[in-house]
Amino acid sequence: MNPIIRFSNVTKRFGALTVLRDFDFEVKQGEKVTLIGPSGSGKSTVLRILMTLEPFQEGTLTLAGMPYHEPDGHGPFKAREKHLRQIRSHVGMVFQSFNLFPHMTVLRNVIEAPVRVLGLSRNEAECRAVDLLNMVGLADKKDHYPSQLSGGQQQRVAIARALAMRPRVLLFDEPTSALDPQLVGEVLGVIRSLAHEHDLTMLLVTHEMRFAREVSDRVCFFDKGQIVEQGEPERIFSSPEQPRTREFLASVLG
Amino acid sequence: MTWTQLLPNLIKGAEVTALIAVASTLLGAVFAFAAGIARVSGGRLLSAIALTYIEIFRGTSLLVQLFWLYYALPLIGISFDPIATGIFGLALNIGAYGAEVVRGALVSVSEQQREAAKALNFSGAHTMIHIVLPQAVIEMMPSFCNLAIQNLKDTALVSFISIADLSFHAQSLRNLTLQSVPIYTLTLLIYFAMALVIAAAMRWLENKLRRGAAFPKGAAS
Amino acid sequence: MMYGFAWDTSTPLAYAISILPILGIGLIVTLEATVCGFAIAMGVGLVFALLRRAKSRLITWPVGLIVEFLRDTPLLIQLFFLFYVLPQFGIVLPAFLTGALALGLQYSAYTSEVYRAGLEAIGRGQWEAATALNLTRAQTYRDVVIPQAIPRIVPALGNYLVSMLKDTPVLSVITVVDMLNLANLIGDRTFEYLVPLSLVGLIFLILTLGCSALIHVIERVLPKRGIALR
Ligand SMILES: Nc1ncnc2c1ncn2[C@@H]1O[C@H](COP(=O)(O)OP(=O)(O)OP(=O)(O)O)[C@@H](O)[C@H]1O
Ligand SMILES: [Mg+2]
Numbered sequence: 132m133n134p135i136i137r138f139s140n141v142t143k144r145f146g147a148l149t150v151l152r153d154f155d156f157e158v159k160q161g162e163k164v165t166l167i168g169p170s171g172s173g174k175s176t177v178l179r180i181l182m183t184l185e186p187f188q189e190g191t192l193t194l195a196g197m198p199y200h201e202p203d204g205h206g207p208f209k210a211r212e213k214h215l216r217q218i219r220s221h222v223g224m225v226f227q228s229f230n231l232f233p234h235m236t237v238l239r240n241v242i243e244a245p246v247r248v249l250g251l252s253r254n255e256a257e258c259r260a261v262d263l264l265n266m267v268g269l270a271d272k273k274d275h276y277p278s279q280l281s282g283g284q285q286q287r288v289a290i291a292r293a294l295a296m297r298p299r300v301l302l303f304d305e306p307t308s309a310l311d312p313q314l315v316g317e318v319l320g321v322i323r324s325l326a327h328e329h330d331l332t333m334l335l336v337t338h339e340m341r342f343a344r345e346v347s348d349r350v351c352f353f354d355k356g357q358i359v360e361q362g363e364p365e366r367i368f369s370s371p372e373q374p375r376t377r378e379f380l381a382s383v384l385g
Numbered sequence: 386m387t388w389t390q391l392l393p394n395l396i397k398g399a400e401v402t403a404l405i406a407v408a409s410t411l412l413g414a415v416f417a418f419a420a421g422i423a424r425v426s427g428g429r430l431l432s433a434i435a436l437t438y439i440e441i442f443r444g445t446s447l448l449v450q451l452f453w454l455y456y457a458l459p460l461i462g463i464s465f466d467p468i469a470t471g472i473f474g475l476a477l478n479i480g481a482y483g484a485e486v487v488r489g490a491l492v493s494v495s496e497q498q499r500e501a502a503k504a505l506n507f508s509g510a511h512t513m514i515h516i517v518l519p520q521a522v523i524e525m526m527p528s529f530c531n532l533a534i535q536n537l538k539d540t541a542l543v544s545f546i547s548i549a550d551l552s553f554h555a556q557s558l559r560n561l562t563l564q565s566v567p568i569y570t571l572t573l574l575i576y577f578a579m580a581l582v583i584a585a586a587m588r589w590l591e592n593k594l595r596r597g598a599a600f601p602k603g604a605a606s
Numbered sequence: 607m608m609y610g611f612a613w614d615t616s617t618p619l620a621y622a623i624s625i626l627p628i629l630g631i632g633l634i635v636t637l638e639a640t641v642c643g644f645a646i647a648m649g650v651g652l653v654f655a656l657l658r659r660a661k662s663r664l665i666t667w668p669v670g671l672i673v674e675f676l677r678d679t680p681l682l683i684q685l686f687f688l689f690y691v692l693p694q695f696g697i698v699l700p701a702f703l704t705g706a707l708a709l710g711l712q713y714s715a716y717t718s719e720v721y722r723a724g725l726e727a728i729g730r731g732q733w734e735a736a737t738a739l740n741l742t743r744a745q746t747y748r749d750v751v752i753p754q755a756i757p758r759i760v761p762a763l764g765n766y767l768v769s770m771l772k773d774t775p776v777l778s779v780i781t782v783v784d785m786l787n788l789a790n791l792i793g794d795r796t797f798e799y800l801v802p803l804s805l806v807g808l809i810f811l812i813l814t815l816g817c818s819a820l821i822h823v824i825e826r827v828l829p830k831r832g833i834a835l836r
Contacts, residue, residue, distance in 0.1 A: 184500050212509070219506040230501035234519045243515070244505035296505060444811040444818075448775040449786055453807060456799040534678055541680035542776070552682055565690035573679045573687065580678035 133196065135160040135300060135332050136181065141190035143176055143356075150176050151356045153190070160299070163326050163333045165343040165364070168353030169379060174336045176356075178302045181334070182224045183208065183215045194218055195299065220248075223298030227305045229285040231277040231292070237264070238273040241292045249296065256295070263291040267321050283314030287321050294325075301325070303335040315339070322346065340383060344368050352376045388567050391558060395568075398554030399575050405468065405550060406537045406579070409475035413536065414529075416480025421487025426513060435484065442481035448542050450474050455546040471543035479536040486528040490521035523594050530587035534580045541576075551575060613796065621801045625792055629805060632785035639706050639782065640771045646710025647770070648763070651717025658722060677715035682776055684708050689780045705777035713770055720762040724755035754832035761828075764821035768814050775806075785809065 134157040143151040150173045158164050166174045179185040180192065183199070186207035192199045199218060204210035231240050241260040245251045251259075264270040267287035269280075277285050286306055293301060303322065307315040319342050325331060326346040337343055343350055344364040351361040352373070360373045371377045416438075423435035442450065451474045458464060465473065494517045502512040544553035555572040559565055613624040657669045676684070685708040692699065699707070728751050736746040778787035789806045793799035 182500075182504055184503060216506055216508070219503065222504075224504040226497065226501065226504075228497060230497045232498065232501070232516055232520075244507065247511055247515070248506045248508075292505070440815065441807075441811065444814040445807045446772045446775045446786070446810055448778075449803060449807045449810060452786070452790070452799070453803045456793065457803045460798070460800045538678070538680040541682040544682075545779075552680065555683065556686070559686070559690065565687075565694065569683060569687040569691060572683050573675070576679045576683065577675055 134158055135195050136334075137191075137193045138177075139191050141180070141187050141192055143173075143180060143185065143187040149356070151180075151187070154356065156351075156358060158300075158332060158334065160332055161330050162349065163335070163347045165335045165337060165347040165350045166353050167337070167340070167343060167350060167379070168359075172353045173356040174353050175304050178224065178304050178334060178336060181300070182222055182302060183219055194221055220296075221299045222302065223293035223296050223300070224302040224304070225286070225289050225293050225306050227308050229277070229282070229289045229309070231285055231289055233277050236274050236276055237269065237280070237288050240277070240288060241295050244292070245295050260291070260295060263294055264288070266324070267291050268317075281314060282310045283317045286310065286318045290318075290321055290325075299330070300332045300334065303333070303337070305336050305338065307337065307339060338383065340368070340380070352379065354379070388571065391562075391564070391567055391571060394558055395551060395554055395571055395575060398549060398551035399579070401549055402537075402540050402551040402576075403579065405471055405475065405543060405548070406533075406540050406583075409472045409479065409540070410533050410536050412472060412476035413479035413483055413532075416476055417483025417487050420480065420484035421491065422513065424484065424488045425491045426509070438477075439481045439484050442478050443485070447474070447478045447539055448545065450478055451542060451546055467543075467546050467548045471540075471546060471548050475536060475539055475543070478539065479532055482532055482535070483529065486525050486532065487521070490524040491517060493524055494520050523591070526587060526591035526594065530584060530591075533583050533587060537576070537580055537583060613792065615796055615798060618801050621796075621798070622805055625789075625802055625805065628788055628792065629785050629802070629809065632783060632788040633809060635702070635782065636771070636774045636784045639702065639709065639774045639777055639784065640767070642703075642706035643709030643713065643770055643774075644767050646707060647713035647717045647766070650710060650714035652721055654714060654718035655721035655725070658718065659725070673715045673718055676711055681708060681712045681773055682779065684712055685776060685780060701777075701780045701782050705774075705780060705782045709770055709773060709777075712773075713766055716766050716769075717763060720759055720766070721755075723762075724759040725751065727758055728754055749834075753834050756833050757825075757828040757830055761821055761825040764817070764824065768817045768821070771813060771817070772810060 136156070136158040138154050138156040141151055141154040142149065143154070154177075156177070166177065168174055176185060180187050180199075181194070186209070187199075197218060199215075200209040201211060201214050204214070208215060231237075232243070235243065238257065238260055241263060242251075242253070242256040245256040245259065246253055261270055261273065264273055267290060269284060269287055269291070272280060272284065272288075277288070280288065286309075290306075306322065307318050310318065319339065322333075322335070323342075323346055326333065335343070335347065347364050349361060350364045350367045351358045352367065352371070352375075353359070354375055360367065360371060360376045367376065368380065371380060420435040420438055423431040424439070427435060451471070454465075454470050454474045455467070464470075498516055498520065499512060502516045507516065540550060541552040544550055544556065547553075551572060555568050559568050562568070613628075614620045654669055654673050658666050658673070660666055660669075685705065688704050688708050688711075689701070692704065732750055732754070733746065736750045741749065774784055775786035778784055778790070781787075785806050789802035790799075792802045
């Protein structure tokens with residue numbers, strides 16, 4: 132089976148700083164991949180490129196066979212907005228800082244995109260939204276505003292919001308890093324239940340090592356814009372081969 | 386004339402002032418949003434046009450602008466009646482100031498909100514109208530309140546282009562009766578009262594927006 | 607006023623060049639009015655700002671009302687008020703001074719707010735530290751508060767200076783002969799207003815853009831941490 136995500140020779144620079152150099156990376160449909168690594172190693176950058184929030188300078192990236200760059204594309208993304216929107220229709224993202232829309236209720240946050248972008252009827256969108264809110268355990272909060280929810284609740288709404296668009300690929304960028312320790316569990320619980328979805332491809336950046344070990348099919352250790360080591364979680368965590376991986380795991384696992 | 390005889394005369398002028406103030410504030414808001422949005426996300430050409438408009442009208446005197454519209458434009462074949470000229474001139478002027486407020490509020494909405502909108506695949510227009518603007522408008526309200534009061538004060542200048550507003554009535558009454566103290570005291574008080582009404586109205590509107598009443602549950606469809 | 611001056615209306619450019627020296631005279635009046643008006647505004651505004659920090663409500667409340675009133679009523683009417691009412695109390699000022707006074711009073715409302723915001727931005731900790739070092743109130747203002755308030759206050763004052771410059775044409779109603787007044791007088795003679803009025807607009811534009819650029823430079827040059835006096 133062809134991989135759903137394929138980076139080949141991707142180079143990404145911020146001005147003079149090269150964050151990714153000749154980066155190669157593939158993810159199969161339905162695979163749950165966790166990216167771990169030290170701060171500044173480029174993990175978020177990989178997700179943000181996939182979400183079309185950041186352009187890249189060289190190489191090719193395809194999503195389900197569709198290249199990000201168009202042959203005749205202009206602008207930083209070397210692609211037309213229409214093309215980018217087609218790519219975005221397959222990808223969803225959950226942010227570290229939730230980024231719910233503060234001026235909309237929980238329900239409206241979840242149905243806004245399905246109604247506006249997918250063209251669903253309001254009723255249908257609401258039915259699905261209520262199902263999703265049930266799944267994350269927040270159906271009773273649907274008429275609240277984000278500011279009336281705890282961080283953990285906001286992040287669960289954000290997950291429901293992303294799922295409402297039925298993405299094939301869902302990206303999580305440190306979804307629990309902004310949360311108080313006692314709220315981390317509820318969000319991880321929701322992500323864990325998603326990990327059982329057979330078709331959903333998940334890319335997760337996290338510092339929760341035990342969780343990564345539990346839910347992922349593959350763990351990639353990232354350093355200086357490169358994958359230093361990757362493999363099944365059991366192997367990476369119990370017998371890492373590379374000294375840098377060992378060092379990193381020793382420092383985070385204490 | 387006694388104070389009570391002066392008052393009805395001044396009130397007649399105040400009605401004209403109120404009309405011009407309200408109309409030019411509303412029209413000015415249209416200019417402000419158009420130019421402010423063009424500045425932030427209008428592409429290079431629109432943004433340059435908006436910037437030129439803003440700099441010209443913020444950079445010159447309102448009175449010069451009014452005279453220019455009133456005396457100079459007719460010479461090149463463009464003329465409106467005085468009231469329309471007054472409303473249009475005031476609106477262009479206050480709109481230029483408002484555009485800077487709109488621009489500032491739009492860029493103050495965090496980049497993360499725009500990214501979240503992108504991740505949900507919203508179009509650029511939808512992001513502006515439904516995500517960025519509703520959050521920015523609340524930030525604009527205190528400045529808009531100041532500008533609306535500024536505009537009310539500025540309406541006094543339309544008396545120069547022969548509009549019979551409150552200032553014009555005050556001036557003709559003085560020329561007629563020479564009772565400067567009561568006339569100007571009353572006039573100042575009427576302007577002050579109108580400013581207080583504007584401030585109260587804007588605060589009411591701001592509170593309404595803040596409570597989320599402007600984004601009711603049914604607004605999505 | 608116009609005697610001794612000639613103008614050439616053959617082409618717009620010749621017309622513009624021939625009236626430029628006349629407008630130059632008005633420009634000087636405009637600038638003088640702005641400088642005098644702003645000096646008054648800075649002084650009176652400071653008095654208002656300090657009074658509004660007084661302990662007693664009997665002071666802060668009426669002063670607050672006066673400031674609000676000055677800010678929320680039109681300059682034009684304040685100008686007429688001073689021009690026609692002051693002489694009734696035996697105070698007869700030249701039109702220019704009446705104009706400068708009106709500008710100064712209206713803008714004192716704005717400058718007092720600038721001072722107030724500048725002072726309020728100084729955190730409690732700074733006052734407490736000054737107390738802990740046993741500085742007097744005057745020393746605290748001079749050595750701690752004012753130096754830190756300057757970088758906030760100066761650019762804001764500069765912006766109001768530019769605003770005031772743009773308000774000076776209003777003084778032409780009380781016979782102050784500024785640029786706009788002269789442009790209208792020329793227009794009355796030649797029946798051609800487009801060139802003189804556009805020229806006045808252009809001069810204002812150059813002045814205000816220049817001033818705004820200068821304010822930006824000052825804002826950038828002033829150290830954010832403040833300036834220690836002496
Ligand atoms: N917008 C930007 N402009 C300039 N440099 C950036 C930008 N975004 C990221 N970088 C740089 O790119 C590098 C990789 O950043 P990235 O956010 O991908 O790291 P990360 O692995 O997600 O780290 P963390 O664990 O801290 O989130 C860092 O050195 C960072 O400073
Ligand atoms: Mg990161």
